[in-house]
Amino acid sequence: MKVFLICCYFVFLAAAGRVRRLIGGGDAQPGSWPWLGSLQKQLSGSFIHLCSVSIMNDNWALTAGHCVDNTSFPLSGYKLRFGVKNPTATSPDQQDVGISNIIIHPQWSRRGYGEPNDLALLNFDQTLTFNEGTQPALFNISTSSTTPPESDINDCYLAGWGAEKDVNWTVPDSLQQASTRVIPLADCHKFLSSIQPQQLCAINTDSPNTICHGDSGGSLVCRHDEKYVVVGVLSWSTLHCPVTMPTVCTKLSSFSDWINSNVAG
Structure with missing residues (x-):
């Protein structure tokens, strides 16, 4: 099932001149990036990893707009998984939450030159519990910052x-x-x-x-x-x-x- 989605997604993106995977990296130490979670999409009854997200607080996460811009796909078909090393495997520390609202930047468009404004906010359907493996990130979004x-x-x-x-x-x-x-x-x-x-x-x-x-x-x-x-x-x-x-x-x-x-x- 994972291969089917990724293959089909690859074909679509190839036509657009854009593809998205991390190549040339290595395994991160467990807990080193505790704000990262897996955005998963349901296909034929199973959830598969689609994109990553970053935790803002116990109710919100950030992701790329192109990950969630299919407006015909129901919110119930998405879930977020946090506190795991492998997003497709279960873990005693994992937390799975649904999405109650998606806010895509109003100027995001796949047809935009250079694909700017590729940003979306995800509102959880329940509050996250923070622990050693699940923490909010520090973000450079302060309007008063003089040294970015x-x-x-x-x-x-x-x-x-x-x-x-x-x-x-x-x-x-x-x-x-x-x-x-x-x-x-x-x-x-x-x-x-x-x-x-x-x-x-x-x-x-x-x-x-x-x-x-x-x-x-x-x-x-x-x-x-x-x-x-x-x-x-x-x-x-x-x-x-x-x-x-x-x-x-x-x-x-x-x-x-x-x-x-x-x-x-």
Whole structure:
């Protein structure tokens, strides 16, 4: 069942010139990214991993807009799983919650040049319990911040549950992470002419890696003041996931007002 969904999703994205999986990463230590969860979709009675999410608080999570923009799919067909190493396996510490509301950024569109504004908020149908394996993230969404965490460009990570090889579309047994660095948009334009100001580009030329489907909605985190802060939501990479091309992320500091107003409301 997992292979069917990922194969079909791959064919659709190939037509759009975008695919999404993490390639070139390694297993994350258990509990190292406790805010990451698995967004799962029900097909033929079974739930399969679709995208990743980042916990904002005990009622909300962030993900990529393209993960949930099928408006004809019912909310009851989604669930979120937290506190696990493997999203497809059960764990004594896991928490499964449903989704009561999805708020996609109003300017998100698959047809937008460079696919900007790729962001969605997910409201849980029950309150999460925080523990060692499930915690909210620190986000760069403060409207008063004068030194954005993405200025610390040399100590950043991508994290998600996408497949590890371009020819292997199954979900890995462990959460994957890969070190990276954020590059200026002017440098990113040398790779991708479609990059937009509300996006971040991340690339590691020393240990090449990239994302593809299955990693979408996960976090780009950068070290700031001795803590890792989520500065971007994983959005897209180029067709066939070449590790020599940047990963494109939605830049969260560009959406502070929208995020804060919706979560507070």
